[in-house]
Amino acid sequence: MSSVDKQLEDLKAEIEDELPPGISVSDVKYEGPELVVYTRDPKEFASNGDLIRKLASKLRKRITVRPDPDVLMDAHEARERIRSVIPEDAGVTDLDFHVDTGEVVIEAEKPGMVIGRHGSTLREITKEIGWTPEVVRTPPIESSTVSNVRNFLKQEREERRDILERVGRQIHREEMADEQWVRITTLGCCREVGRASFILSTAETRVLVDCGDKPGAEGEVPYLQVPEAAPLNSIDAVVLTHAHLDHSALIPLLFKYGYDGPIYCTEPTRDLMGLLSLDYLDVATKEGRTPPYESEMVREAIKHTVPLEYGDVTDIAPDVKLTFHNAGHILGSAVSHFHIGDGLYNVAFSGDIHYEDTRLFNGAVNDFPRVETLVLESTYGGRNDYQTDQEDSERNLLDIISETHEQGGKVVIPAFAVGRSQEIMLVLEEAMRTGKIPRMPVHLDGMIWEATAIHTTYPEYLRDDLRDRIFHEDENPFLAEEFNHIDAGEDERQEVTDGDPAIILSTSGMVTGGPIMSWLRHLGPDPDSTLVFVGYQAQGTLGRRIQNGWDEIPMNDRERGGRGNTLSLNMNVETVDGFSGHADRQGLENFVKTMNPRPEKVLCVHGDERSVQDLSSALYHDYNMRTFAPKNLETFRFK
Amino acid sequence: MSSVDKQLEDLKAEIEDELPPGISVSDVKYEGPELVVYTRDPKEFASNGDLIRKLASKLRKRITVRPDPDVLMDAHEARERIRSVIPEDAGVTDLDFHVDTGEVVIEAEKPGMVIGRHGSTLREITKEIGWTPEVVRTPPIESSTVSNVRNFLKQEREERRDILERVGRQIHREEMADEQWVRITTLGCCREVGRASFILSTAETRVLVDCGDKPGAEGEVPYLQVPEAAPLNSIDAVVLTHAHLDHSALIPLLFKYGYDGPIYCTEPTRDLMGLLSLDYLDVATKEGRTPPYESEMVREAIKHTVPLEYGDVTDIAPDVKLTFHNAGHILGSAVSHFHIGDGLYNVAFSGDIHYEDTRLFNGAVNDFPRVETLVLESTYGGRNDYQTDQEDSERNLLDIISETHEQGGKVVIPAFAVGRSQEIMLVLEEAMRTGKIPRMPVHLDGMIWEATAIHTTYPEYLRDDLRDRIFHEDENPFLAEEFNHIDAGEDERQEVTDGDPAIILSTSGMVTGGPIMSWLRHLGPDPDSTLVFVGYQAQGTLGRRIQNGWDEIPMNDRERGGRGNTLSLNMNVETVDGFSGHADRQGLENFVKTMNPRPEKVLCVHGDERSVQDLSSALYHDYNMRTFAPKNLETFRFK
Ligand SMILES: [Zn+2]
Ligand SMILES: [Zn+2]
Ligand SMILES: [Zn+2]
Ligand SMILES: [Zn+2]
Ligand SMILES: [Zn+2]
Known part of the structure; x- marks a missing residue:
């Protein structure tokens, strides 16, 4: 008997000891980090208050209880009963019964009403039908990404269960190492921005943290070919901090090269990774580059994802526990803590x-x-990387909008689809609602709409007062009537151009392609309109050049067969900083300063040479910690 | 056709171009780092002055010319002719003909006379017989190690040629890496003395430098299980700086774990490694530990050794050239330079x-x-690690010897077999020859005699004036009549004990076992005799305890069935420092200071925590270099 089977047998006996008489355990299995307990008495399980919570804390495991397939109530009958338990107002949009595991996935507009206070409604459902309910939110704005991911996972359910069982046994294997150490190897993003990637290793375990691309330097990928990462299938786990491509773009590539283990990330990160990496392949193809992997690999990555919530302490290897915490950067972004x-x-x-x-x-x-x-x-670790307060920045932006509106022009804001666009949307929605600027249409072009839809699917990941507005007051600001999705292409853009004052939020954020090019063609010549940069414009991008004063813009307009024709930019150009998704120098220092206890060592990464050196030396001098500005391909040992 | 075969074909064509008419090339092969050229015209090759030297410098390869087997002169006839060419005085002791390669190995007491001025006699031999001569020295003192190694290599000649051909093709393979980096990973001997081991790696190549044990902590071996070293058979080359066990003991283990490539070291290092690692297995067995490998693995290591001379610039990988330089530490020890x-x-x-x-x-x-x-x-990098001048130390030692002689006692010197024993032998030989101390027998016990025999086999590796004495004047000091090999065990020791004043040099150097224990039993109770420590006594050894004043010594005397009986130490105990094989703090600083140009970075290793920190900070402050005191399991990147 393998050590894992022995362990499961012991756990089963221990659970049986804990259970009140009349509740049986038919099987006990690992699925990923969770312990799945099969019982012939699911209803009794549910009736016994917080039995599951008690078991979980006794065994120090995450526990899911499922009915033994033999005792399952017929799905048709169960459907009726569920409908009768859940209040009408919950807005159930789908019920999906999985006979193989006895789970029923309930998609609802208001998941909270399906769950009930402290899970009471869920327990009621199990008591009625014996099935194990699982709840997901119906996206308030339809999101093709969310529905594609959910459908795909439904379809791959069986393979996924095999994967999770394998991963579970791997996590709970017997520890073999007779040495102890903790090391970090840098595979990218050291003294540079881009290609984030690290290996955290112990004598027992190897974890890859992030695996991104380097925008503007597509050949420079993480150093996956070094022995520390080889062979890829010997890596225990991949942890993804957030979906930005400089952290996620090459995650699917791992599967092409033989990795077959779990990806740990939050649920929104999984969906955003799907959206962004498919777009990444698309852009590569459009730019005439060979994408490093096929879209099939994106699906592999999604299939291998084990979503975790903030605060869940999760075993990901015999000697490693992972906990995600909100990072405040983009939807689902996580500070990743390893114990x-x-x-x-x-x-x-x-x-x-x-x-x-x-x-x-x-x-x-x-x-x-x-x-x-x-x-x-x-x-933004450099000595001068202090940003304007967002309050001042907002006032500045609203002034620009008001002035442009007065002179009858339009405001064009190039923005990244994920994060900054939604922040600006919130600013605009409030300003119009409170009368700080006149009400006018806000047109969303490119992936912004889709990204916004994903945000509204996961309100738990948003700031608490925003979440409350969405939950309790039905005041979802993203559903404000001013927001319009540009979904009819050039005709619609022409219409907007010919129409009344309006605001346009469009990708790409650095004016390197995408619909923003079309907006420049339409509105660039208009001296009454304004182009407002709200995000960082990297060296070498058209955005940066326009910021620097270029007013003759080469338009490589493939669609119209044109080549080398030039556009005169007559619109006003403004820059409003202070909307960055990154902490500025002060924020980084505050993050470290207010930690308690403070870390002994800090590795400053993900910044250009000057920024990491400045930050490293400031933290050393001001807070007396050992700080480093690693190079790529170095290994630090901590224990 | 593989890229190596293509390369060899090109080289053959290039050589044919260079050769005068009438000299043919039948085949061209790699054997290890050498290019072997087979010819049907070996005599003509030899007649053409420095043709081989010219070819070597043109092609930038080490070149060996061998006769095509078809044209080989009969070995019996060749034997006669060789005898007629080589002067009688050369003292040829063996001729060994290898038909497979057309090589004849000539073992002689005076190899110089076989070689002739600038190799003239060797060329003469080839001109006469067509065979390629190779010369080795007949050990002036019979050495079982040297003869065992030579016989073993003779016997394994064919497999060895296969190994070398494989290694040669590996060295000259096409470079595949499209990245560039240079890294060092520390696998041992950082902030500790013992288990020296490093990986020097590029994107193309991995080289393991040393692989030693940690005396007194047998469980602490180099971290070979880390990914940087895995799988062992993917390592291109192992480089051994010298034969001390803290650098070499686990080299044979590599073969047990799947390594099958070359070991680069000097010829004396190879032989000493054989001697010391077999002794290492022996000691482990005697102490009741399970040796980490069988003696078969020592033979594997010797079979895979590619000996290099000081100053030879040698390709060991497509992108790595290795050159050994005299390190002054023990016989064959080498500073290893990688380009x-x-x-x-x-x-x-x-x-x-x-x-x-x-x-x-x-x-x-x-x-x-x-x-x-x-x-x-x-x-000896610590701030106080300055040693007495050897001149003073010698005077001190000779005074002690004279006094002990006067009072009719005997001098017992525990010493390491390799290095320090021979140094002391030279001091004693000179002192007696010049009358500084009375002539008296010097008894050599343990492996000292055998180690000395190996020293005399390789006089090229000794200090130049010593070498000259051995070469030109037949004044080999190691052959002085005062030196006696204790080879008749306890009876002989009893005889010495009962006899006139004498000096005894005996292993082990730290009084942790070996014949020194027997000398303590014999002479320990004698108040007229003196025990003199001339080497470092590590914490926890009996030697250190005696230095610290212990005079009741527990003797775990297995041979006599005794247990726990105690010996009263009445002999005088003296310590004379200044004979270390290691540079002291001043020597280390001088080594760095006089380098020109100075290195940009220095990694201070192979010392206890305090020593590496002290040295690292001194070099940083005094010479303004970047210095580090690495921990084990760290990786530094340099390019
Ligand atoms: Zn990011
Ligand atoms: Zn980033
Ligand atoms: Zn040594
Ligand atoms: Zn050493
Ligand atoms: Zn072999």
């Missing part, structure tokens, strides 16, 4: 963070029981 | 060094065209 061994060592990877609250998100969490080493992003 | 890429980077590993000349060896070489990073031993 290694039995109190041996703790490492946190910041991923990308925003320390202050924004309209969209609460500020990054920096409160951990223990962290000896922090791997810290340093995008 | 990486085409001028990309240079790293030198000091191994263990002695910077000043000693009686046995010239001081360590520190003169390299370029070295950007130096990996430096720090055994």
Whole structure:
């Protein structure tokens, strides 16, 4: 008998000991980090108050109870009964019964009403039908990404269960290593922005944290070919801090190269990764590059994803526990905390963070029981990288909008689809609602609409007052009537151009392609309109050039067969900083300063050479910690 | 056709172009780092002055010319002719003909006379017989190690040729890496003395430098299980700086774990490694530990050894050239210089060094065209680790010997078999020859005699004036009549004990076992005799305890069935420092200071925590270099 089977047998006996008489356990299995308990008495299980919670805390495992297939109530009857238990107002849009596991997935507009106070309605459902209910939110704005991912996972359910069982046995294997150490190897994003990737290793386990691309330098990918990462199938787990391509783009590539294990990330990160990596392939093809992998690999990645919620302490290897915490950067972004061994060592990877609250998100969490080493992003770590307060920035933006409106022009804002667009939407919605600017249409072009739809699917990941508005007051600001999705292409853009004052939010954020090019063609010549940059424009992008004063813009207009024709830019050009998704220098220092206890060591990464050096030396001098500005391909040992 | 075959074909064509008419090339092969040229016209090749030298410098390869087997002169006839060419005085002791390669190995007491001025006699031999002569020295003192190694290699000749051909093709393979980097990973001997082991890696190549044990902590072996070293058979080359067990003990283990490539070291290092690692297995068995490998693996290691001479620049991988330089530490010890890429980077590993000349060896070489990073031993790197001048130490030792002689006692010197024993032998020989101390027998017990025999086999590796004495004047000091090999066990020791004043040099050097225990039993109770420590006594050894004043010594005397009986130590105990094989703090600083150009970076290793920190900070402050005191399991990137 393998050690895992022995372990499961022991767990089964222990559970049986704990259960009141009359409740049986027919089987016990691992599925990923969870322990699945099959019972012939699901209804009795549900009736016994917080039995599951007690078991979980006794065994120190995440526990799911499922009915033994033999005792399942007929799905047709169960459907009726569920409908009778759940209040009408919950807005159930779909019920999906899985006979193989006895689970029923309930999609509802108001998941809270399906769950009930402290889960009471869910327990009621099980008591009625014996099936195990699982709840997901019906996207308030239809999202093709969310429905594609959900349908795909439904379809791959069986294979996924095999994967999870394999992963579960792997996580709970017997520890073999007779040495102890904790190391981090840098595979990318050191003294550079882009291609985030690290290996966190112990004598027992190897974890890959992030695997991104380097925008503008497509050949420079993480150093996956080094022995520390080889062979890829020997890596225990991949942890993805957030969906931005500089952290996620090459995750699907891992599967092409033989990785076959779990991807841990939050649920919104999974969906956004799907959206962004498919777009990444698309852009590569359009630009005439060979994409590094096929879209099939994106599906593999999604199939291998094990979603975790903020605060869940999860075993991902015999000697590694992972906990995600809100990072305040984009939807689902996570500071990733690793607890290694039995109190041996703790490492946190910041991923990308925003320390202050924004309209969209609460500020990054920096409160951990223990962290000896922090791997810290340093995008704005330079000595002069202080940003304008968002309040001032907003006033500035609204002034520009008002002036442009007065002179009858239109405001065009190039923006990244994920994060900054939604932040600006919230600013605009409030300003119009409170009369700070006149009401006018806000047109959303490119992936912004889809990204917004994903945001509204996961309100739990948004700032608490925003979430409350969405939950309790039916005041979802993203559903404001001013917002219009540009979904009819050039005709619609022409119409907007010919129409009354309006605001346009369009990708790409750095004016390197996408519908923003079309908006420039339409509105660039108009001296009454204004182009407003609200995000960082990288060296070498058209956005940066326009910021620098270019007013003759080469338009490589493939669609119209044109080549080399030039556009005269007569519209006003403004820049409003302060909307960054990254902590500025002050925010980074505050993040570290307010940690308690402070980490002993900080590795400053994810910033250009000057930024990481500046931040590293400032943290060393001001807070007396050991700080490093690693190079790629170095290994640090901590224990 | 493989790229190596293509390369060989091109080389053959190039050689044919260079050769005068009438000299043919029948085949061209790699054997290890050498290019072997087979010809039907070996005699003509030999007649053409320095044709081989010219070819070698044109092709930038090490070249060996061998006769095509078809044209070989009969061995019996060749034997006669050789005898007629070589002067009688050369003292030929063996001729060994290898029909498969057309080589004849000539073992002679005076190899110089077989070689002739600038190789003239060797060329004469080839002109006469067509065979390719190779010369080895007849050990002036019979050495079972040397003869065992030579016989073994003779017997394994065919497999060895297969290995070398495979290694040669591996070295000259096409470079596949499309990235460039140079890294060092520390697998041992960082902030500790013992288990020296490093990986030097590029995108193309991995080289393991040393693989030793940690005396007194047998469980602590180099971290070979980390991904940087896995799988072992993917490592291109193993480089051994010298034969001490803390650098070599686990080299044979590599073959047990799947390594099947070359070991680069000097010829004496190969033989000493054979001697010491077999003894290592022996000691482990005697102490009741399970040896980590069988003696068969020692033979594997010897079979895979590619011996290099000091100063030979040798390709060991497509992008790595290795050059050994005298390290002044023990026989055959080498500072190992790596030139990486085409001028990309240079790293030198000091191994263990002695910077000043000693009686046995010239001081360590520190003169390299370029070295950007130096990996430096720090055994005596501590701020107070200054040693007495050897001159003073010798006077001190001779005084003690004279006094003991006057009072009719005997001098017992525990000493390491390799290095320090021979140094002391030279001191004693001179002192008696020049009348500084009375002539008296010097008894050599344990492996000292055998180690001395190996020294006399390789006089080229000894200090130049010592070598000259051995070569030209037949004044080999190791053959002085005072030296006696204790080879008749306890009876002989009893005889010595009962006899006139004498000096005894005996292993082990730290009084942890071996014949020194027997000498303590014999002479320990004698108040007229003296025990003199001339080497470092580690914490926890009996030697250190005696130094600290213990005079009741527990004797676990298995041979006599005794247990726990105690010996009263009445003999005098003296310590004379200054005979170390390691550079002291001043020597280490001088080694670095006089390098020109100085390295940019120095990694201080092979010393206890305090020593590496002290040395690292001193070199940083005094010479303004970037210095590090790495931990085990860290990786540094240099390019
Ligand atoms: Zn990001
Ligand atoms: Zn990032
Ligand atoms: Zn040594
Ligand atoms: Zn050593
Ligand atoms: Zn072999």
